[in-house]
Amino acid sequence: MEQITARPFPPGNYDVVVVGSGPGGLQTSHSLSALGVRHAVISQDDAPGGMFRRFPVFERLISWTKPDAPVARGTREYEWYDHNSLVGENGAGALVPEFMDRSFDVPSRAEMEACLVAFAERTGVQVQYRCRWTGTRREDDGFVLETSDGEYRCRFAVFAIGVTERWLAPIPGAEHAEHYVDTRPPDAYRDKRVVIIGKRNSGFELGNGLLPWARELVLVSPRPVQIGPLAHSPLRVRYLQPYEEYVRGGAGTYVVDAAITRIERLNGGLRVIAEGTTWPGRLEFDADNVILATGFRTPLLDLRELGVTTVLNDRVPALSAFFESLSVPGIFFAGNASQGAKGVRKHGVGPNSTSVNGFRYNARVLARHIAERLGIERHRPRLERDEVVPFLLRELSCGPEVWIQKNFLARVVSRSDDGLRDEGVLPLAHFLDEGGEDAVGVTIEMDPRAVIYPAVYVRRRGRIEEYELPPHPVHAYNSAGYRQELDSRLKPFL
Amino acid sequence: MREQPDIAESLSRLSLFADLSHTQLESIAHRFDEAVFAEGERILRTGLSGGALYVIIEGEAVVRIDERARVRFGPGEFFGELGVLLDEPPNADVEAATLLRCLEIPGADVAPFLLEFPQVMLRMLRSEARRLRVTTEWNR
Numbered sequence A: 001m002e003q004i005t006a007r008p009f010p011p012g013n014y015d016v017v018v019v020g021s022g023p024g025g026l027q028t029s030h031s032l033s034a035l036g037v038r039h040a041v042i043s044q045d046d047a048p049g050g051m052f053r054r055f056p057v058f059e060r061l062i063s064w065t066k067p068d069a070p071v072a073r074g075t076r077e078y079e080w081y082d083h084n085s086l087v088g089e090n091g092a093g094a095l096v097p098e099f100m101d102r103s104f105d106v107p108s109r110a111e112m113e114a115c116l117v118a119f120a121e122r123t124g125v126q127v128q129y130r131c132r133w134t135g136t137r138r139e140d141d142g143f144v145l146e147t148s149d150g151e152y153r154c155r156f157a158v159f160a161i162g163v164t165e166r167w168l169a170p171i172p173g174a175e176h177a178e179h180y181v182d183t184r185p186p187d188a189y190r191d192k193r194v195v196i197i198g199k200r201n202s203g204f205e206l207g208n209g210l211l212p213w214a215r216e217l218v219l220v221s222p223r224p225v226q227i228g229p230l231a232h233s234p235l236r237v238r239y240l241q242p243y244e245e246y247v248r249g250g251a252g253t254y255v256v257d258a259a260i261t262r263i264e265r266l267n268g269g270l271r272v273i274a275e276g277t278t279w280p281g282r283l284e285f286d287a288d289n290v291i292l293a294t295g296f297r298t299p300l301l302d303l304r305e306l307g308v309t310t311v312l313n314d315r316v317p318a319l320s321a322f323f324e325s326l327s328v329p330g331i332f333f334a335g336n337a338s339q340g341a342k343g344v345r346k347h348g349v350g351p352n353s354t355s356v357n358g359f360r361y362n363a364r365v366l367a368r369h370i371a372e373r374l375g376i377e378r379h380r381p382r383l384e385r386d387e388v389v390p391f392l393l394r395e396l397s398c399g400p401e402v403w404i405q406k407n408f409l410a411r412v413v414s415r416s417d418d419g420l421r422d423e424g425v426l427p428l429a430h431f432l433d434e435g436g437e438d439a440v441g442v443t444i445e446m447d448p449r450a451v452i453y454p455a456v457y458v459r460r461r462g463r464i465e466e467y468e469l470p471p472h473p474v475h476a477y478n479s480a481g482y483r484q485e486l487d488s489r490l491k492p493f494l
Numbered sequence B: 001m002r003e004q005p006d007i008a009e010s011l012s013r014l015s016l017f018a019d020l021s022h023t024q025l026e027s028i029a030h031r032f033d034e035a036v037f038a039e040g041e042r043i044l045r046t047g048l049s050g051g052a053l054y055v056i057i058e059g060e061a062v063v064r065i066d067e068r069a070r071v072r073f074g075p076g077e078f079f080g081e082l083g084v085l086l087d088e089p090p091n092a093d094v095e096a097a098t099l100l101r102c103l104e105i106p107g108a109d110v111a112p113f114l115l116e117f118p119q120v121m122l123r124m125l126r127s128e129a130r131r132l133r134v135t136t137e138w139n140r
Helices: A023-034 A077-081 A109-123 A201-210 A227-231 A241-247 A335-340 A356-373 A385-398 A400-404 A428-433 A480-490 B007-012 B022-031 B081-086 B107-116 B118-139
Strands: A012-019 A039-042 A133-139 A142-147 A150-159 A193-197 A216-221 A253-266 A269-276 A282-287 A289-292 A331-333 A409-416 A419-427 A438-446 A452-460 A463-468 B033-037 B042-044 B052-058 B061-065 B068-073 B093-096 B100-106
Touching (some): A012 A023, A012 A142, A023 A039, A023 A109, A039 A150, A077 A400, A150 A356, A193 A201, A193 A269, A193 A282, A201 A216, A201 A241, A241 A253, A253 A282, A331 A335, A335 A356, A385 A400, A385 A409, A385 A419, A385 A438, A385 A480, A400 A409, A400 A438, A409 A428, A428 A452, A428 B042, A452 A480, B007 B022, B007 B052, B007 B100, B052 B081, B052 B107, B081 B107
Parallel strands (some): A012 A150, A150 A331, A193 A289, A216 A253
Antiparallel strands (some): A133 A142, A253 A269, A269 A282, A409 A438, A438 A452, A452 A463, B033 B100
16 A cells, blocks of 8 residues: 555656556556666555556467576576566566466566566556546747646656557447457356457457357457468467367357458347458358457547647557657657667567567666666776677577577677777667768577578677677577687677 | 557558458557657668568658668658568668668568468569669669
């Protein structure tokens, strides 16, 4: 209850205001504090957790945490084995394994929520709870956030407000269907014919959850299930059972590629009429329940009117490499909405920003960028010449940022008159496009055949050279062969 | 700012997709992502591999070689096809000349996409032929 009654951030002037107390808001606030940025955090909720206070509906996450791993819990290397914890700037990370009962190697929703509460307590992240953001306007060189508690003035606003608002596909008759967020307990679907519209995370989650209950289950959407990419997606961990049943000819479960023409009411039930996309022809499905698992969008309130442009069918804000609105400078997004920053998308591979493991690093990069914009100088440790190649190979072998945010975040070393400097983790797109002093950026990438390999980008006199190093079966890039190759690639730079 | 129109609806307004049914447009809109770029933001980078085919839905893009603007593309036009079809890194930068909204078809998906929708391939070929005609006229 202390969390609800504490009023740590009264309305007033702040350098930065963070909206939201889910994982994105907590990580951003923690990282801003570690850099000495004066900010307020406000939230309409009465405790930490954000979407994990409600979702996923079937109570089990899809991203793994391995309580015991080849490296020690709490180290930076361990983060690659723990895709759900926030990252502490002072050793407060790796909390999720503490809270898991090990029934699965993925945490439950309740375990995740408890962990986020503990993170806020242990790191001292403070939040003005039950403070609802109600409107936004520009003023001077900043913004005013109108809230239920009063007005917050800031130079930069960071919205960590999730992607949890219903997104409804423009399907005639969609009003007859339920949305994922309205899904009832599974026994409500006992012996029912259920059509789920959508074959992404939420569609397969519902499909898997309803397999033991529904009489007949149909998952339908225009896009075919792509087995190749799914093999590299956490989605497969739990949610692909309906698909497996369908491809093995399991009766009563169907996964169909078709565009929905309309949904009609029919004799007390519903009929879904669809047109095949990977095969010609029309299908009709009679159902007791139709559930729209067509996805979510960021609850932008009045930010569209302020000029914030969106992407991905109007679902999320379109963002720069540093997670700033492309159309309204000074407005940033953290958490799941940071997926609006597309990155380089080499070979069509996008960032991993829709889950905690990816956006925890986005929040760190964002915090550091805001700190710099506020005049707080970045810590750039000096490196000796002989240290550079082993340092970069170590990052490529076990740097969690470049492994989780493949081809999106890079470890950068620069060279100028005052020597070689570790510039830390930066967006790869920024590194490629900013120009400036000679530097090298390394990251991990995946090619169209899903082969993982290290990539090196060398900037010399403003021009970028790209080198792709060979893949390794256990991703160990510390051998003499890699040292030799990277050494030769970096010789002109060093 | 207004809410964005549905991607399938946006594609239906482009001549490149004029021969496709609504179901086919829905299929394309679900399969490929929309990408938005700020004015001045780079989309294709000289010498860097792994590019895509981009079809402009809204806004303009400019092709730059050694910093010099060479060609501008607008709604319904496309770029990135040369690098993808020849499997070579682009020999020019392409950047957004305005706020730019595109459909992005990753390199590995382009050939299957064109074979699946030959009507689109034919319209692309006509566009390429017109570009070639302009180039030959320049060189006369």
